[in-house]
Amino acid sequence: MTTIGALIGLMLSVFLIIKKIAPAYSLIAGAIVGGLLGGLPLVETVKMMTEGVKDVTPAIIRILTAGVLSGVLIKTGAATTLSNAIISSLGEKRVFGALALATMLLCAVGVFIDVAVITVAPVALSIGKRLGLSPSVLLIAMIGGGKCGNIISPNPNTIIAADNFGADLSSVMLANLLPAFLGLLFTVFVIVRFIPKRLMVMREIKEEVQDDRQLPSLASSLVAPIVTIILLALRPVAGIAIDSLIALPIGGLCGLLCMKQWKNLLPCMEYGLQKMSSVAILLVATGTIAGIIKNSTLKDWILNLLAQAHFDEVMIAPVSGALMSAATASTTAGSTLASASFAETILAVGISAVWGAAMINSGATVLDHLPHGSFFHTTGGVCELTFKERLKLIPYETLIGAVLAASTTLLCLLC
Numbered sequence: 374m375t376t377i378g379a380l381i382g383l384m385l386s387v388f389l390i391i392k393k394i395a396p397a398y399s400l401i402a403g404a405i406v407g408g409l410l411g412g413l414p415l416v417e418t419v420k421m422m423t424e425g426v427k428d429v430t431p432a433i434i435r436i437l438t439a440g441v442l443s444g445v446l447i448k449t450g451a452a453t454t455l456s457n458a459i460i461s462s463l464g465e466k467r468v469f470g471a472l473a474l475a476t477m478l479l480c481a482v483g484v485f486i487d488v489a490v491i492t493v494a495p496v497a498l499s500i501g502k503r504l505g506l507s508p509s510v511l512l513i514a515m516i517g518g519g520k521c522g523n524i525i526s527p528n529p530n531t532i533i534a535a536d537n538f539g540a541d542l543s544s545v546m547l548a549n550l551l552p553a554f555l556g557l558l559f560t561v562f563v564i565v566r567f568i569p570k571r572l573m574v575m576r577e578i579k580e581e582v583q584d585d586r587q588l589p590s591l592a593s594s595l596v597a598p599i600v601t602i603i604l605l606a607l608r609p610v611a612g613i614a615i616d617s618l619i620a621l622p623i624g625g626l627c628g629l630l631c632m633k634q635w636k637n638l639l640p641c642m643e644y645g646l647q648k649m650s651s652v653a654i655l656l657v658a659t660g661t662i663a664g665i666i667k668n669s670t671l672k673d674w675i676l677n678l679l680a681q682a683h684f685d686e687v688m689i690a691p692v693s694g695a696l697m698s699a700a701t702a703s704t705t706a707g708s709t710l711a712s713a714s715f716a717e718t719i720l721a722v723g724i725s726a727v728w729g730a731a732m733i734n735s736g737a738t739v740l741d742h743l744p745h746g747s748f749f750h751t752t753g754g755v756c757e758l759t760f761k762e763r764l765k766l767i768p769y770e771t772l773i774g775a776v777l778a779a780s781t782t783l784l785c786l787l788c
Contacts, residue, residue, distance in 0.1 A: 374411035374421075379669035382407020382662060383700045390702070391745040397658035400701075404662040411669055418665070425664020426657055428713050432533040433653045435618045437646065439527060442483045442601060442625035444645025447492070449634050450587060451594035452479055456493045458591050460500070468504065469565045472497050472511060473518030473557055480522025481553075482598030483621060485648065486704070487751045489522070490515045494755045508756040510568055513766050516752060517560030517773045520738045521553040523704060524731075524777060527605065527617050529652050530708040534734045537712035538719075540726035542617050543605040548731035552780035559776045564769050589632040597628025652705060659706040663713040671714070686722040687785060689715060690729050691778040694736025702746025707737035728785040735781040739774035742767060 386403030390396050401422075408418030446452040456475040463471035472493060479489035490512070497511045523530065525546045535545040588594075601624030607613040625645075629635060675693060693715045698707025711733045719729040742749055744764065753763030 374408065374413055374665070374669040376670045376674040378409070378411020378413075379407050379666050379671045381410050382665060386662060387700060387702075387745055396701075396703075396747075397654050400655075400658035400662045400706075404658075404665045407662065407665045407669075411665070421664040421668050422661035423664070425662070425667065425713065426660035428537070428663065428667075429533065429656050429660040429709055432529070432536045432709070433656050435532050435536070435616070435621075436529045436652055436656070437649050438618050439483060439529070439532070439621040440645030440647075440649035441622035441642055442527075442597060442628075442645070443485065443488070443648055444641035444643070445597055445625040445629050446479075446482070446484055446594075447488060447648075448637060448641045448644045449589055449594075449629065449632050451589055451597060451628065451632065452484055452489070452492045453496075454588045454591055454594040455479060455482075455598075456496060457588075460493075460496055468497075468500050468506070469510070469514040470561045472514045473521075473560050476515045476518035477522035477553070477557055480519050480528065481526045483527045483601065485528065485652075486516075486519040486523050487748050488648070489519050490752050491755050498756065508758060509762055509766060510565060512752060512756045512758065513568065513769050514560060514565055516742070516766070516770055517564060518557060520770070520773055520777060521556040521560070524549040524735045524738060524781075525553045527601065527621055528705075529649075529656070530704040530737055531730075531734055532617060533656070533705065534708045534712045534730040534737075537709075537716045538726040538730040540730045541614075544727045545730045545734065546605070548727050548784070549735055549777075549781055551784060552735060552777050555780045556773055556777045560773055564773060568769065589634070593628070593632040596631040597624045600624040600627040655703070655706060656709060659701065659709045660713070663710050666710060666714045675715075685786075687724060687732075687782060689722070690719050690724065690732035691736035691739075691782050694733040695739035695774075695778065698737040699740035699743060702741060702743040702749065704737045704741040707741055708734055711737065724785070728781075728788070732778070732781050732785060735774075735777040738777050739771060741774070742770045 382403040385406050386399045389399035389402060404422050405418060408421060456479060459475040460471040475493050476489045479492060480486050493515055497515060501508060501511045531545055532542060535542045601620055604615045604620035604623060607615055629638060693711040694707060697710035698704060701707050
């Protein structure tokens with residue numbers, strides 16, 4: 374199958390998404406057109422699409438079970454308790470570090486990055502109003518922290534990358550730990566401090582009042598993420614393999630029990646399933662176009678491009694992650710496409726499964742915030758930014774993602 378067909382299919386998907394066609398249908402339509410224009414008959418095109426979906430099915434099952442943990446953290450208010458505690462501990466003078474760290478830790482324990490930003494945003498806007506800080510700067514701190522947490526989390530992007538490479542999830546998360554902290558420091562001490570003055574202009578923003586009396590205690594809120602982390606860490610530490618399919622829901626259920634909110638089990642599960650279902654549907658559609666790309670000569674084209682640019686073979690992973698995240702404006706979809714299409718090639722050049730997955734995962738944060746994705750609009754909306762105001766943050770988000778990808782790549786080379 375030709376590269377041109379696959380590229381046209383990708384571009385068509387992006388165009389349809391920009392035109393506000395449902396992303397799932399946009400990706401499926403792009404896969405069909407890409408296969409046909411790439412030289413495959415219709416029957417073979419559909420076969421390649423379904424094979425692509427089969428490849429992501431194990432990850433989809435894990436993501437659906439991860440909804441238990443996510444639902445518990447959000448619906449019980451545990452995520453809000455954790456973010457409030459971090460911000461209160463660090464104080465308003467270190468507000469940017471507090472916001473970035475709060476969002477990072479929420480993502481790191483399995484909360485989606487957009488949900489993490491939504492959770493921390495009310496606290497951020499309240500502090501911003503008191504201190505006269507621009508919502509644009511507050512948002513970039515939260516996004517930077519979220520990206521850092523996303524590459525060390527049991528979130529869909531990490532699960533899929535690890536699964537497609539056949540790598541241990543906890544090892545992939547651990548590989549990106551140092552890059553995540555470097556990205557956090559870069560966000561707080563470089564991006565926030567050197568952001569242009571025009572983005573620092575404060576304007577009137579609405580404040581959402583939260584009733585802290587309804588929130589669980591900090592100790593009980595910590596149970597779910599701590600149990601999850603311990604279970605995932607058993608494999609590298611003690612050689613006991615507990616799959617994320619088991620570890621994430623067990624962590625959520627333990628947290629629910631300790632918060633004495635067992636009666637909220639069904640609402641938490643329904644909420645988590647609702648959140649994860651949208652991701653699962655997106656992954657099914659992403660799998661269709663991943664199947665087309667995997668069976669095309671696109672990966673050979675990218676390899677030739679890297680060779681002509683005199684890039685080391687290790688660059689295949691982060692560059693493919695960045696390119697696919699740009700095409701889909703999604704960390705999850707970008708990580709899926711890149712790992713499904715290039716895992717074999719990356720492993721063939723001698724890169725380990727853990728580092729291959731880690732580099733693709735961090736590379737997928739470079740351009741996952743483009744306007745044809747939901748993350749761009751969700752995060753802008755929660756901080757009440759106009760389209761133009763939100764657009765101005767893209768270069769700074771890209772720099773943060775580039776630092777994460779470069780740090781992981783450098784660490785891979787050193788190891």
